[in-house]
Amino acid sequence: MTREQYKVIADRIFKSQNQRVAVEAVVFEGLSSYEAEKRFGVPKGTLSRNVRKYKNEVDYITTVSLA
Incomplete structure (x- = not known):
């Protein structure tokens, strides 16, 4: 996955x-969700959920493209 994608x-x-x-920092720069929440002012607990949401979306797109 590229940054443009x-x-x-x-x-x-x-x-x-x-x-x-914040999610981009976790995915591409290896920050922990906790650190990215603090750094980017995202409410506590939100980022873990958003990273999971992003990864699920990527899995879905991959599955659809392979069908």
């Missing part, structure tokens, strides 16, 4: 720019 998916599933940037 990430941005297309993230724009569709996340409302907040902070959430998009």
Whole structure:
């Protein structure tokens, strides 16, 4: 997954720019969800859920593209 592909998916599933940037930091830069929540001002517990949501979306897209 490239950052450009990430941005297309993230724009569709996340409302907040902070959430998009924080999930990107977890996925591409290896930050922990906890650290990214603090750094980007995302409410506690939200980022783990958003990372999981993003990964589920990627899995779905991959499954559909292989069908």
